[in-house]
Amino acid sequence: MASTATTAFTALTDFTGDALPYAGGNPYADYRKGELPFAGLAELSDRRLGAGIIAANDEFFAERENLLLPGPAVFDPEHFGHKGKVMDGWETRRRRGGSADVPHPDAADHDWALIRLGAPGVIRGVVVDTAHFRGNYPQAVSVEATAHSISAAPEDLLDPDVEWTELVARTPVGGHAENAFAVHVERRFTHLRLRQHPDGGVARLRVFGEVVPDPGWLTELDTFDLVALENGGRVEDASDRFYSPPEHTIMPGRSQKMDDGWETRRRRDTGNDWIRYRLVEQGVIRAVEIDTAYLKGNAAGWASLSIRDGAEGEWLTLIPRVRLQPDSLHRFLVNPIPSTHVRIDIFPDGGIARLRLYGSLTEDGATRFTKRAEAIS
Template sequence: MMSDINTQEQNKLSGEPLELERKFKTHCVDLASARVGGETLSCSDDFFAGMENLLKEGRGIFIDGKFTDRGKWMDGWESRRSYGRDNGREFDWCIVRLGIKGVIRGFDIDTNYFRGNAPQTVSVEACVSDVQPNKSTVWHTILKEVSVDAHSQNMFEITEDTSWTHVRLNMFPDGGIARFRVYGEADVNWNDFVDGELIDLAYIKNGAKALLVSDMFFSDKNNLIMPGRGKDMGDGWETKRRRDPGPDWSIVKLASKGSIEKVIVDTCHFKGNFPDTFKLEAMVSDSDDFTNGAQEDKWQPVIIQTKLYAHREHLFLSEIIPDNTQAFTHVRLSIYPDGGISRLRVFGKTGF
């Protein structure tokens, strides 16, 4: 028997579900991701595979021939067989605290590699709570019970504008789910910031969005605005090698219209592949459409083309051209000719 990882082919999206995933990944963030503070709090049962796997990166893997003392090792959340009401559990459930409070636009309930042990149907409830949900918590159904396919990404769109702090994923009657993505938009309470405080407007947890990049061959565009410093070279935005002068670029929608008073460009872990130079521009726009060069004439310089260094956090203050009375909604980071940036921080004030 082979023991290679992913010896069985993954089921990939196509058609309308693929377009829905692209929409979510372009215009939303994963509010439940462990990287932004999402956490599985409790579940009815995770006998075969732990609930914490639900929020991991990727789609989950399969290792042929790998077993634990409880059965087949699976990269997801898997409960024991409950047979419906026979043992007192009508269904299995898992409560997730969102890393970012926000409006939910859709779900990806991925049963990758759960072929003969996927649930028959699922539903999702949500609540707003300042404490860990308990027996008195009032849950609201936001995805009614619906069938799911085994070994598949099951995509669902949500069309309501309520903000939530927690969700409860239910599967009927039992089974396994590899990953759970909660796509949405951050709902930031600006009263949590004191008057005059510099706010990182390019931070995903404050509501920033990485909209469009020229290239993300090696890593995802959203890494640029994630919490903390990158943990390794894969935890950044890195492009493939260009054979022309460049640049590569990334457009970020700021969390709020605001001034730009402090900028950090971090090349953490990028030692032999950091960009030679960078440039930062900004604009004011009520549109997020930058395809095919749209709105190109609106960009104005914030930091002129400037040298970068390997594995370093670069701080820019006096180099910023606009004064603190100017406000912007979007920024564009250009890197020459290519390379990798771990994080971009754009600090400013809101209220314009």
């Protein structure tokens, strides 16, 4: 089905045109970058959540999977292959017209990639990063979204009856730049279609928003991690983000290395560091895991856990200050008290790798969560 009418979006950057050819030295020295308002939002395109590029119409020069690689794109000026310059991104071949009399592509010609979000959610921002694509970036991009089964096959999404909502209308972008868009659509989506007009290369695609899982799935689970990012939990605030972000503490799986957790700078005062979380909805926590995996000389020395019910509720101690061991998993059984927010305090500084809060939604929490999910589906 043809895309629905264009919806509101805001271009947060206005980079257009070619970047200068690479002249040596630091390839990011002339990279065009903006100040983006996406801090604290979940990266719905994160591979660690399960995001993936499930199809593309062309990937002649550089494979589509590069779009979701973690970290900034890298550039090796000496790296060439049998098809040409090897780029860290998704790059398609040059489009041509149909004949010698019409050598240029038609205005409607474009390349596309289908992206499965790592978690369903409301999209607040999209970044189409053309780092190192200086003269071979697309002239313009557009982005559409749909809600489907998370395991949908490419042929399912390409069915003409599938309804796509335009998040970002066809908009010119610049080469070697961070092209960013704020999205204003209060709907839950599972998949994106990125179009580049008419061809070219994109280094990275980043999608930011709020996770909204399937309420029916969580209801059937009954007991689950109430603060996990993939279940709709989130970090509201933290005292320190110096070495690694607090959002790492609610990512799936166990930490695989030191910077896969949360680590603060060294304190030189008598205070302490902390993270405040918002649960997916009101729930009762029955079991807690505090994991300091791979934090060996810089794990927090002690930690305590507090809860409150509602944004203005009184903080209650769930776990009093306890000693933490480095590179270890700590487990606690706790009294199930209804709550919506959790705060972990670490003493005096250092970090933790993961926090797991196992429990169930209350009846009120489940009702509110289901109503909100239905309203944006």
